[in-house]
Amino acid sequence: MDRTGMPIAVVASRIRREERLILESFERRGVRCEHVDPRKLTVLLADGRPPYRAALMREVSHSRATSVAATFGALGVPTLNRLGVLDVCGDKLRTALAFHAAGLPIPRAAAAWGVPSALDAMAKLGHPVVVKPVTGSWGHLTARVHDDEQGRAILEHRAALPNPQQHVFFLQEHIDKPGRDIKSYVAGDRVVCAIYKNAVGDWRTNTAIGGAATPCPITPELTELAVAAAHAVGGGFLGVDLLIDREGRMYANEVNHTPEFHGAIDATGADVAGFIADWAVAEIESLEAGGHREVSQR
Structure with missing residues (x-):
């Protein structure tokens, strides 16, 4: 069955700047998309596959995201990122265990x-x-x-x-870092953008609590570690946090499966939403060409 005319569901209970830009990027590319608020979503199992080509998971509630992804996947709708990736990235211990198993440098x-x-x-x-x-x-x-x-x-x-x-x-x-660490945005095998998160009045660098974003060069060393960290948790479009110590050594730290990127846009000018749309379409087309089902990808 040809499902290319069906919309891609952008699953999010909140439409932040990121989700609005993603929806606009799909529309500019002529790709049908639809915002799906999981709080308003009903899925009757007897009805079979929901009417979506695929689902881009941008839900900030981890429990809702994994539940929707499990339901969609079981009924034949592939999700990006995949359920297994959401599961691992939503747990910092399991993420660290995945890094450890992959032999990555970690604290x-x-x-x-x-x-x-x-x-x-x-x-x-x-x-x-x-x-x-x-x-x-x-x-x-x-x-x-x-x-x-x-x-x-x-x-x-x-x-x-x-x-x-x-x-x-x-x-x-505790890694003694020079007041900053790195957030890199990985799509498949590519780092599409990276920023320094600079601490401002706090030892933590999170931009959500006041950290300042500035451009970070995408070096071969950064690319190698960020992509390896993304692959360790199952791959997809991911925000990979790297720590850097005062000697310049890098460590894989955490992975966000639904990364915010407004700070990266403002700091670098990169079209992160466009990268997400292009990556998602390529992944969906690859799944459709190979006949894979999301339920087989956990």
């Missing part, structure tokens, strides 16, 4: 499931140590711990929270 890390064991892991990593929630974005609930007293207070607070995900303690050595 020394540990996982623990109790306060005493987490304190023991901190001692082995050495202070300062970074404590991260396994889920979440924008640097929220990420803390830099300088000693056991501070560490115990933070860990006991986490352990008292009702969300069981906060009871998984993911710890990393």
Whole structure:
């Protein structure tokens, strides 16, 4: 069945600047697209395949994104990024494990499931140590711990929270970086854009909490590590965070499966939304030519 005339669903509960630019990029290329708000979406399983050529997942809620991707995939609608990629990237520990399995340079890390064991892991990593929630974005609930007293207070607070995900303690050595790290945007095997995220009044560099974006040169070293990190979690269009220490060594840190990119546009002028549209169309055409189903790609 020829589905090329069906619209591509852009799945997002919020239309931010990024999603608006993506929709406009599809339209400029003559590609039918449709905004699908998952909060208003109903899928009757008995009706079979939903009426979409494919779905570009831009939903910021990880639980909604994975649920919609699983439903669409099982009913024959391929999703970009794939369900398996969403699953891994939505969990910082699983992302680190994927990097470790791929042999990538990463900060020394540990996982623990109790306060005493987490304190023991901190001692082995050495202070300062970074404590991260396994889920979440924008640097929220990420803390830099300088000693056991501070560490115990933070860990006991986490352990008292009702969300069981906060009871998984993911710890990393603190990389002494020159006030900045790197966000690279990877499409398949290509880095299409990269920025420095510069700390402003905070040790964290996240642009969502005030970090400033400036252009970053796309070097062969950056490309090699960013693409390898993207492949380690399953590939797609991804925001790959790299740390860089004061000696210039790079480390794979995290991957965002629904990256914001307005800061990258403003800093570099790159047409990131256009890259996403071109990448998505090429991926969909490749899937259609090969007859693959999303359910087989988990």
